[in-house]
Amino acid sequence: MTDNPFPLSREELLKIYQSMRTIREFEERVHVEFSRGDIPGFVHLYAGEEASATGIMTHLRQEDRIASTHRGHGHCIAKGVDVKGMMAEIFGKKIGVCGGKGGSMHIADLDKGMMGANGILGAGAPLACGAALAAKYRGNGDIAISFIGDGASNQGTFLESLNLASIWNLPVIFVVENNGYAESTSVDWAVAGDSYVDRAAGFGMPGITVDGTDFFAVYEAAGEVIRNAREGGGPSLLECKMIRFFGHFEGDAQTYRAVGEVDEIRANRDCIKSFSKTVTSAGVLTQDDLEACDSKIVSLVDEAVSEAREADFPTEADLLTDVYVNY
Amino acid sequence: MSKSSSKVTVGLVANPFSARDIRRVISNATSLQVSDRAQIVMRVLSGLRGCGVRKVLMMPEKGGIIRLLKRDLQRYQQMGNNRFPELELTDTPISGTVEDTFAATKAMVDSGVKTIVVLGGDGTHRAVAKFCRQVPIAGISTGTNNAFPEHREPTITGLAVGLASTGRVPESVALSPNKLLRIDINGGERHDIALVDIVVSTERYIGARALWRTENLRELFVTFSDPEVIGMSAIAGLLEPVSRNDPGGVHVSLDVPEAASTLLQVPIAPGLIRTVGLQSWQRIEAGIPIILKRSSGTIALDGERELEFGTEDNVQVTLHENAFRTVDVGACMRYTGKHRLFVGTPLDLLPT
16 A cells, blocks of 8 residues: 555545646537537636635635536535536527526536536625634634636625635635636736735735645645635635636637647646546546546436437526515 | 946846745745835945945846836936936736746846846855856845855845945855755755755655754755854754854754654744754765765755655755855955045945
8 A cells, every 4th residue: 555645545536636627628629519519608617727616626615605606516516516507508498407598607506515606707705704703703624615716806705805804804715717818818918016915915814825736735725714714714715727728718719829839737736637637646536547537427428418418408488486575 | 436337237126925834824924025125225335336236137026116216216316316326127927926036047047147136045056156156246135044145234235245246345255155965866866955054854745844843854855054044054053063164964863852862952043942852963074975864754954845855856965165155245345445445545435
């Protein structure tokens, strides 16, 4: 038996690999399916950013709440939302996790603690504050995570949420997933102050920047801010510097990116490749372990697409359901 | 002021990303805001110009420092206040990584700068030291656990660098030699340096880079060990103080506290005092390679995990003396006071 030099067991490492690979396979497949014209609406793909969602979600309990973004598939999968239900939702089918009425940008599964992807930039931050306030009142150690992009971090809702979280000392983590572009605008042109850590400091909370393409960097940093929040230490901001393999949305010609940029990052900054190399070179997982995992994931996503294609769309009568909630 | 002083160019590397790591949460470390870093650079520039340095060659970056500098310098210029040197950027790429520092340092050395001023932590200084050759560096701490750069008012550092760069304080007074540690894996297949400390830990991943789990530490090498600093070198500093100017360094063998022969309380990060387990420690001499006892793990250079190694790797550490030079700010200013260099001499300012 090889000594395990990681803070995670072999089984946990395999589960993490499975989560990252499922996100990648899911997104690569949505990319293909969308190009065929069978998916309604827009999709924003998370491929390349898997280490962030998985590094954070590995620390969460099912009861912990997350508020996602328009680029939410990765967050959903890492939080445990059913992959087949997600694919059906993206295809707009009745068997989808939201009955086919939400689509890519509104996938939600409250049973899994996933409060929803969100088509409105910056709208998740106040929701996460609400969930964190509820958790604080319950006193059970639950926390909330607000994922937000670098562009949305300029929204008033985000800045107001930082203020609220700080004055109420809420157990919430603001994760700025900085992939360098707000749609097509570089952060160099769009973010005053230039540092999210500085923004956090302005609201009296600690901020950390990590390499969001390194699972272990995210995992370690997230572990500390989450522990801090669970123990009553209040909110923190975690900036994950990351990259996206695809455009802002499917169909984005990406003329704002340098020639060869995507090829370079796919070759040299792929978080799944670096994770695989780290765990196999340490002898904790083998290439066979990973390949066995890969084939199961390909089958799962194949089935998800087939079932989604064959499923029915919602009916007109479904338009009038799920509109109001009784408390 | 000598005529030649107007031709003197000083290099400047300001890291916008230091002090952003996990120690903001696991300890009570603070982060220096980008606007504060820009003001530090302005103070350095003011000191340099006051001593006759007319041109500064700076590393380009997109972290915000240069944007704020340009705004401030333009405002002063519009006011007719030219008490700052001309600022030029090296023609080097911007990636937001340590590669920027490497490239900019090389460009500065190639262009003939007299000195390089560095704003950052131990890691930033290490990056500059790797490529500065015989060009002296002057450090200003904007990092977290900084043992290498001194904590000092940047205006004074700017003045001292100006005095040293223009030759008003002789080299024999102004410059100090420094030690460094070199690490070689498999006979130099992979190699790197550290200015203060090399730490071997059992963790087999780089992760969030900073070191704070003291139970995982196994070996420590230091160039100097100051009991007044925080961080890994403080372990040696509290056992065997060795100054920057003393010959040799220190090698400490560590273990989990339960298995250790001795326990030591150490301030390993701001506000964070932890117990480390000790097995032994000894002074080391320059030029004699020491093979690591640990067969696999991670090697941290100046407080940040940088290199992974396994059982197949042969890893050795060697201390080097007189490896690079730094500006001795205190010595420069004492010389200035003793020789009254600023008395009766108008500062080399353009008319305002």
